[in-house]
Amino acid sequence: FWGCRIVYLMIKHPPTRLALQHFDATYSGQLGKIWPSVRVALLSERKYGALLNHFSNHNVLEDLQSQGCSDFISYRDEEGRCFCPQHPVFRVSTRRHLCGLLSHYLMDAASVLPCLALDVQEGHNVLDLCAAPGGKTLALLQTQSISFLCVNDASVSRTMRLRKVLNSYVPKEFLTNEKLRITSFDGTQWGDIERNTFDRVLVDVPCTTDRHSLMEDDNNIFSKNRIGERRRLPQLQAELLLAGIQAACPGGEILYSTCTLSQSQNQSVVEQAVFVVSLRPLTQMFQNTFYFAPDLRLGEMVLPHLTSNFGPIYMCKLRRLT
Ligand code: SAM
Numbered sequence: 001f002w003g004c005r006i007v008y009l010m011i012k013h014p015p016t017r018l019a020l021q022h023f024d025a026t027y028s029g030q031l032g033k034i035w036p037s038v039r040v041a042l043l044s045e046r047k048y049g050a051l052l053n054h055f056s057n058h059n060v061l062e063d064l065q066s067q068g069c070s071d072f073i074s075y076r077d078e079e080g081r082c083f084c085p086q087h088p089v090f091r092v093s094t095r096r097h098l099c100g101l102l103s104h105y106l107m108d109a110a111s112v113l114p115c116l117a118l119d120v121q122e123g124h125n126v127l128d129l130c131a132a133p134g135g136k137t138l139a140l141l142q143t144q145s146i147s148f149l150c151v152n153d154a155s156v157s158r159t160m161r162l163r164k165v166l167n168s169y170v171p172k173e174f175l176t177n178e179k180l181r182i183t184s185f186d187g188t189q190w191g192d193i194e195r196n197t198f199d200r201v202l203v204d205v206p207c208t209t210d211r212h213s214l215m216e217d218d219n220n221i222f223s224k225n226r227i228g229e230r231r232r233l234p235q236l237q238a239e240l241l242l243a244g245i246q247a248a249c250p251g252g253e254i255l256y257s258t259c260t261l262s263q264s265q266n267q268s269v270v271e272q273a274v275f276v277v278s279l280r281p282l283t284q285m286f287q288n289t290f291y292f293a294p295d296l297r298l299g300e301m302v303l304p305h306l307t308s309n310f311g312p313i314y315m316c317k318l319r320r321l322t
Pocket of ligand 1: 132136188223
């Protein structure tokens with residue numbers, strides 16, 4: 001009897017439905033008249049981007065171009081290349097070149113923006129505080145200018161996935177102990193371990209992952225047994241951001257990012273920050289590819305839109321002054 005009742009409740013209130021109810025209640029106020037179109041986009045099939053792997057010699061360019069994909073970041077070739085499709089669905093299977101490395105990594109094209117915004121320079125020491133499964137780490141490594149990269153994720157199993165991704169895309173000579181450190185620490189404690197060290201810190205925090213929450217009942221943060229975890233998110237995010245700021249050296253820059261539209265997980269978390277660096281030049285450069293939220297008080301946000309169905313990605317760049 002109880003089993004039936006629990007199954008009935010889950011069918012009646014699956015986490016995806018609870019997520020939609022929650023988003024309707026909060027985002028309609030937050031986004032006003034653009035919420036209905038963002039909502040339709042979020043519920044439609046997302047577009048992917050293909051991050052080309054510079055380390056692999058396999059040429060998938062022709063395949064990508066024949067599917068109508070265009071490179072939207074080739075303006076700075078050294079930063080890597082990412083191809084966006086015209087059509088929502090495209091499949092170019094990853095190829096393993098003779099060198100053993102995979103040709104490209106599929107990700108939400110808007111996820112590349114936080115890595116570009118971090119603006120890694122030659123010789124930089126970089127910390128990726130919440131790195132698994134490693135899409136952004138891979139994008140950062142494509143610059144080939146990082147002197148030392150520290151990648152961390154609190155989850156041991158996700159860190160193992162991250163290792164696999166790195167081994168599949170990056171040559172061994174870039175994965176030596178002198179160039180890379182992989183850890184599974186609680187990022188909120190980073191300030192106790194290593195302060196004033198990194199030129200650039202990426203703080204890509206756990207969040208309500210809005211698209212996933214609307215599409216997948218499995219492992220959904222809106223499921224009843226994860227209510228506490230969901231409520232604690234803004235606190236965890238603020239602690240991670242604070243730890244990231246402490247890990248940066250004076251003058252170092254920190255990029256905070258999420259894949260949620262939620263103001264309480266985005267602007268409210270960074271409100272305490274010392275100095276916010278404008279990302280307007282970056283968003284102007286990509287205004288033909290992504291639909292950016294107009295008039296955001298702090299940071300920038302890619303809004304899902306049926307004509308360019310990427311995101312949501314929120315990002316805010318901070319500079320530590322002292
Ligand atoms: N940056 C990743 C990428 O591009 O593939 C995605 C990161 S995901 C949005 C957030 C990650 O934060 C998860 O992998 C999760 O395991 C990790 N995480 C959660 N709590 C953490 C903590 N206290 N310290 C460090 N990582 C944490």
